[in-house]
Amino acid sequence: xxxxxxxxxxxxxxxxxxxxxxxxxxxxxxxxxxxxxxxxxxxxxxxxxxxxxxxxxxxxxxxxxxxxxxxxxxxxxxxxxxxxxxxxxxxxxxxxxxxxxxxxxxxxxxxxxxxxxxxxxxxxxxxxxxxxxxxxxxxxxxxxxxxxxxxxxxxxxxxxxxxxxxxxxxxxxxxxxxxxxxxxxxxxxxxxxxxxxxxxxxxxxxxxxxxxxxxxxxxxxxxxxxxxxxxxxxxxxxxxxxxxxxxxxxxxxxx
Amino acid sequence: xxxxxxxxxxxxxxxxxxxxxxxxxxxxxxxxxxxxxxxxxxxxxxxxxxxxxxxxxxxxxxxxxxxxxxxxxxxxxxxxxxxxxxxxxxxxxxxxxxxxxxxxxxxxxxxxxxxxxxxxxxxxxxxxxxxxxxxxxxxxxxxxxxxxxxxxxxxxxxxxxxxxxxxxxxxxxxxxxxxxxxxxxxxxxxxxxxxxxxxxxxxxxxxxxxxxxxxxxxxxxxxxxxxxxxxxxxxxxxxxxxxxxxxxxxxxxxxxxxxxxxxxxxxxxxxxxxxxxxxxxxxx
Numbered sequence: 256x257x258x259x260x261x262x263x264x265x266x267x268x269x270x271x272x273x274x275x276x277x278x279x280x281x282x283x284x285x286x287x288x289x290x291x292x293x294x295x296x297x298x299x300x301x302x303x304x305x306x307x308x309x310x311x312x313x314x315x316x317x318x319x320x321x322x323x324x325x326x327x328x329x330x331x332x333x334x335x336x337x338x339x340x341x342x343x344x345x346x347x348x349x350x351x352x353x354x355x356x357x358x359x360x361x362x363x364x365x366x367x368x369x370x371x372x373x374x375x376x377x378x379x380x381x382x383x384x385x386x387x388x389x390x391x392x393x394x395x396x397x398x399x400x401x402x403x404x405x406x407x408x409x410x411x412x413x414x415x416x417x418x419x420x421x422x423x424x425x426x427x428x429x430x431x432x433x434x435x436x437x438x439x440x441x442x443x444x445x446x447x448x449x450x451x452x453x454x455x456x457x458x459x460x461x462x463x464x465x466x467x468x469x470x471x472x473x474x475x476x477x478x479x480x481x482x483x484x485x486x487x488x489x490x491x492x493x494x495x496x497x498x499x500x501x502x503x504x505x506x507x508x509x510x
Numbered sequence: 511x512x513x514x515x516x517x518x519x520x521x522x523x524x525x526x527x528x529x530x531x532x533x534x535x536x537x538x539x540x541x542x543x544x545x546x547x548x549x550x551x552x553x554x555x556x557x558x559x560x561x562x563x564x565x566x567x568x569x570x571x572x573x574x575x576x577x578x579x580x581x582x583x584x585x586x587x588x589x590x591x592x593x594x595x596x597x598x599x600x601x602x603x604x605x606x607x608x609x610x611x612x613x614x615x616x617x618x619x620x621x622x623x624x625x626x627x628x629x630x631x632x633x634x635x636x637x638x639x640x641x642x643x644x645x646x647x648x649x650x651x652x653x654x655x656x657x658x659x660x661x662x663x664x665x666x667x668x669x670x671x672x673x674x675x676x677x678x679x680x681x682x683x684x685x686x687x688x689x690x691x692x693x694x695x696x697x698x699x700x701x702x703x704x705x706x707x708x709x710x711x712x713x714x715x716x717x718x719x720x721x722x723x724x725x726x727x728x729x730x731x732x733x734x735x736x737x738x739x740x741x742x743x744x745x746x747x748x749x750x751x752x753x754x755x756x757x758x759x760x761x762x763x764x765x766x767x768x769x770x771x772x773x774x775x776x777x778x779x780x781x782x783x784x785x786x787x788x789x790x791x792x793x794x
Contacts, residue, residue: 479690479694
């Protein structure tokens with residue numbers, strides 16, 4: 256993304272065909288992907304390329320805030336309907352202002368890009384990693400079981416802490432992040448705002464308790480863990496479907 | 511008993527009359543919340559038919575649509591009320607005008623579709639809801655709260671008004687998981703020491719008891735209440751899978767009126783009997 260600065264300079268109110276073409280070709284890394292022969296196919300390729308660009312953060316190549324919001328909304332729809340667990344993590348680079356102040360904004364950009372790369376290596380393909388703002392990142396993790404929330408967040412925190420960032424041939428910085436997380440409310444239609452607020456609140460907790468740490472919201476009582484499910488169904492259902500029910504409980508504990 | 515609508519022997523000639531002199535009801539109706547973790551398990555079907563069966567036993571019954579704006583009670587009973595709870599809340603109508611008579615001889619209070627705007631539970635909505643229940647309680651022996659599915663604020667609030675909770679579940683894994691989650695929340699947040707279960711669409715006799723016992727074992731292991739006693743499930747009965755149910759639902763009629771002798775009708779009559787003997791004062 257070193258040549259991404261060019262896309263900063265485009266005035267979108269005056270986007271001309273040749274500039275759009277250059278932008279998309281640059282992002283795709285080659286001219287070949289845009290075929291000029293068939294006009295409709297060419298325009299579709301151009302539109303697709305621009306849409307793709309409009310969802311990305313130019314500096315880090317991660318999803319931008321607009322894309323993040325759309326993903327979060329879709330996830331709320333899904334969770335409301337399926338009751339599945341989904342985790343939202345908010346991350347903030349610790350003492351990032353000091354990096355900018357001491358080493359300059361270019362060094363700051365290098366740190367942001369490096370952290371983005373480290374984060375990308377920590378998540379699954381189905382997860383959405385976004386640059387939320389300044390030095391703040393967000394990760395949406397669909398189908399993330401409650402038991403794994405802390406583990407995932409902790410793995411991310413450690414990965415960043417263990418990856419020093421070389422900002423110049425002679426200077427290497429140790430970077431850490433604070434991580435806050437909240438699960439989507441199962442069965443309850445929430446809003447993106449409420450969900451990010453809850454995750455943000457946990458991020459604040461992680462920051463105020465000393466930084467370089469993880470804070471995940473306690474699960475509501477309504478969560479049914481995988482262990483509970485397996486105990487619920489193990490004896491009731493055989494792999495072939497409705498199986499043999501266990502004999503009636505002789506102690507009559509259910510009545 | 512020849513069919514579900516045969517009156518119980520003890521009250522052979524007692525009509526289900528609203529004019530019965532106040533007995534136990536002088537202190538107010540018994541409030542029973544009928545809920546389910548998951549939607550589509552027959553919650554409203556059970557509420558309406560149970561109300562009919564209890565009415566036939568001589569109880570004065572009100573079914574209150576507590577699924578603000580999203581309930582299907584009007585659909586199940588084929589009712590088209592002009593005045594609903596929404597008009598009462600907005601001051602356009604009196605409470606007594608919103609209470610209507612259902613085909614089974616019991617009373618119904620419908621929320622009305624305008625209630626969707628109340629799906630956020632503000633203190634005013636809570637108060638109005640409480641006032642409605644308090645105003646109606648002296649006139650009935652039992653109030654059935656047909657709650658929404660799931661465990662949202664509104665559902666939990668309406669359940670909190672009830673002294674007894676009856677969970678409707680089907681044997682499907684999704685229904686059981688959601689029922690389990692609901693029971694867990696009720697035990698932890700409302701400190702419920704017991705919750706009653708009815709298994710709808712049971713495939714075979716004994717299924718409901720086995721399912722309840724399985725749920726109980728998992729609850730014993732994962733849920734402890736403050737008293738340390740945990741939550742106890744009480745199996746109230748099974749309603750067998752029965753093609754007559756679909757037929758009655760499609761005709762928008764009460765099962766107990768449509769096919770009073772079918773297995774599901776008989777099971778609901780039995781459920782009413784058990785509820786009356788364990789929770790209510792039998793009608794004279």
